[in-house]
Amino acid sequence: MSPSRAADVKLAVVVQRYGAQINGGAELHARYIAERLGRHVETDVITTCARDYITWQNEFPPGQEEINGVRVFRFPVSHERDPLRFARHSQTVFYERHSIADELAWLDSEGPASQLLIRHLRAAAAEYEFFIFFSYRYYHAYHGIRALADRALLVPTAERDPAIGLGIFAPVFRAARGIMYNSPEERAMIRALSGNREVPGVVVGIGSEIPAETDAERFRRKFDVRGRFAIYVGRIDENKGCRELFQYFEEYARRTPGGLSLVLVGNPILQVPSHPRIRHLGVLDDLDKFDAIAAAEVLVMPSPYESLSMVALEAWALARPVLANARCDVLKGQCIRSNAGLYYDDLREFVWALSRLEADGPLADALGRNGRRYYGTHYTWPVIEGKYLDMLERLRGEPGTAARPGIEPLPGWFARRRRTQAPASAVIANLPAGPVTTAGD
Numbered sequence: 001m002s003p004s005r006a007a008d009v010k011l012a013v014v015v016q017r018y019g020a021q022i023n024g025g026a027e028l029h030a031r032y033i034a035e036r037l038g039r040h041v042e043t044d045v046i047t048t049c050a051r052d053y054i055t056w057q058n059e060f061p062p063g064q065e066e067i068n069g070v071r072v073f074r075f076p077v078s079h080e081r082d083p084l085r086f087a088r089h090s091q092t093v094f095y096e097r098h099s100i101a102d103e104l105a106w107l108d109s110e111g112p113a114s115q116l117l118i119r120h121l122r123a124a125a126a127e128y129e130f131f132i133f134f135s136y137r138y139y140h141a142y143h144g145i146r147a148l149a150d151r152a153l154l155v156p157t158a159e160r161d162p163a164i165g166l167g168i169f170a171p172v173f174r175a176a177r178g179i180m181y182n183s184p185e186e187r188a189m190i191r192a193l194s195g196n197r198e199v200p201g202v203v204v205g206i207g208s209e210i211p212a213e214t215d216a217e218r219f220r221r222k223f224d225v226r227g228r229f230a231i232y233v234g235r236i237d238e239n240k241g242c243r244e245l246f247q248y249f250e251e252y253a254r255r256t257p258g259g260l261s262l263v264l265v266g267n268p269i270l271q272v273p274s275h276p277r278i279r280h281l282g283v284l285d286d287l288d289k290f291d292a293i294a295a296a297e298v299l300v301m302p303s304p305y306e307s308l309s310m311v312a313l314e315a316w317a318l319a320r321p322v323l324a325n326a327r328c329d330v331l332k333g334q335c336i337r338s339n340a341g342l343y344y345d346d347l348r349e350f351v352w353a354l355s356r357l358e359a360d361g362p363l364a365d366a367l368g369r370n371g372r373r374y375y376g377t378h379y380t381w382p383v384i385e386g387k388y389l390d391m392l393e394r395l396r397g398e399p400g401t402a403a404r405p406g407i408e409p410l411p412g413w414f415a416r417r418r419r420t421q422a423p424a425s426a427v428i429a430n431l432p433a434g435p436v437t438t439a440g441d
Contacts, residue, residue: 009041009392010127014144015134016112018047018074019060020067023283025310026157029206030134033155034070036207036385041392044128045072046120048112048140056081056112075117085109094162094424100416103168113139122147130177130392137163142172149175149407153391158186159305160329165427170194175407178395180204180388182308184436185329192431200394204387205308207379209286210317216295219288223281229261230323230354231296233289233311234303236280237269241302241325246273248302248350253277255351260358262300265292294318297364298357306330313379316340316371321364323353333435340371 015030022028030045037043045067051059056077065072089106092098107113121131121144131148133141135157145152154176158164173179173194179201181187191197219225230249236242249262250273261277265284272280284292293299299315301324309331312322322341324331326349335341342357344350357364377383410416 009129009396011037011041011043011392012046012124012128012131013037013043013134014046014117014121014131014140016048016138016140017050017053018045018067018072019051022051024053025308026135026155028310029155029157031067032206032209033132033388035068036381037388038070040385040389043070045070046117046124046131047072047074048114048117049074049076050112054081054083073120075114075120077112077114078116079111079113081111082109086111090162093166093421096423097419098421098423099419100167100411100421102419103166103421104416106166107137107139107142107168110137111139118143118147125151130395132180133176136169136172142168145172145176146407150177152176153178153180153395155180155182156186156190157182157307158190159307160185160189160428160431160433161305162424162428164189164193165422165424165431167421170196171408174199178202178391180391182206183330183333184438185333186307188436189329189431193427200391200398202387202391204384204391205379206310206313207381207384208310208314208317210314211287211290214290214294214318216291219291219295222288223292225263225279225295227261228297228358229263229295230298230300231263231265231292232300232302233265233293233314235269236264236266236272239303239305241304242270245300245302246278248344248347249278249354250275251347252351252354256355256358260297260354263292263296265289290314290318293320296320298323298354300354301325301328301331303331304328309334312341313375316368317375317379319365319368319372321357321367321371323350323357329433329435333437336435336437338371338374340367340374342367 013030013034017027034043034045049058049060049062050056057080058076060074062074062076086109089109092102093106130151130153132153134155173190174196181203182205184203264280267283293315299320299322301309301312304325304327306328315322324335324343326332326343326345332343335343342353344353
């Protein structure tokens with residue numbers, strides 16, 4: 001999109017929570033996109049007053065503020081998350097035959113539910129040419145796209161977990177004006193689930209704020225880290241594969257005296273084992289985080305569910321190899337397409353791969369160089385920004401969803417309560433699986 005044409009476009013990025021100190025994957029993704037697109041087109045953010053993704057408690061004041069040059073409009077969450085209610089609804093929709101009403105109750109219980117935010121979107125529809133929604137599974141995206149499909153771009157950030165199998169989401173994937181996918185695997189999964197091939201879509205992913213220089217020795221001095229180590233960066237959580245990582249690493253350490261240590265960076269939801277070769281540094285600022293990655297021998301990504309791993313891309317940008325969980329199609333696919341990482345299915349493969357990366361310096365260096373090239377080709381900011389601006393240009397020149405049948409209406413009161421929906425976990429089990437191995441994502 002040329003600067004002259006971009007000048008008259010106004011966008012809104014709509015996301016579940018937002019802030020300079022909020023570093024969740026989708027939320028950080030949304031902030032980067034808002035700030036980067038704001039250099040080309042007028043861009044606002046519409047979000048909730050929540051800071052914490054577990055409680056969704058209103059912590060930020062409602063109203064308008066400015067963060068890094070972007071206007072942010074906040075609206076209160078209607079209720080905090082009740083963990084027991086959410087767990088009960090999750091059990092029903094993921095593992096039992098259920099109704100559309102059950103799925104809508106699950107969506108409300110997951111949060112953050114904000115009727116005021118949805119009301120604002122409807123009132124502001126004429127003010128913005130496009131609304132970019134992050135992430136598909138939350139209240140604001142579902143109800144916002146149903147209200148504004150003709151102006152809605154969706155960044156799904158979809159993982160291969162049971163939520164994607166809920167029946168309420170397929171019509172949203174078919175109705176959005178355009179979709180910005182994180183990976184070829186995410187695109188293949190959503191297309192298989194929803195049959196939305198007619199919706200314009202592009203695999204774009206996300207860039208990162210990579211520093212011009214890093215200093216591994218500065219990190220070692222500051223945190224008194226000695227010896228060679230693997231690093232994990234992210235939320236230390238069972239859902240991120242960390243419990244299994246601890247089990248696997250402890251066995252690796254038993255078999256390889258004098259091998260790598262494991263350094264953990266991130267917020268602990270799961271207790272970190274007391275082990276002489278496992279060290280938790282807590283949450284680090286960006287300078288220290290990038291220094292830590294640069295100092296590591298390898299980044300370990302144990303998560304079985306990812307739509308795109310920003311930290312894996314950051315490791316590749318710094319020429320560090322990645323060791324990934326092969327049960328995550330996205331991570332396995334990226335390792336194959338980049339030729340910049342190894343992957344493991346079980347304990348035996350984890351121990352072998354980590355031992356190989358520790359012992360074979362030329363292999364690790366070659367994987368790191370491949371990763372840097374891969375990042376430069378697909379994930380630098382000029383590439384990412386260009387894909388967004390090209391999509392906006394394309395959609396401005398095409399008829400909107402008004403020329404299509406429009407979003408499918410919800411069934412009536414009685415039909416909505418019939419138990420016609422298969423368990424979401426069964427829907428997922430029947431979807432095609434596996435990495436996309438062709439290059440060019």
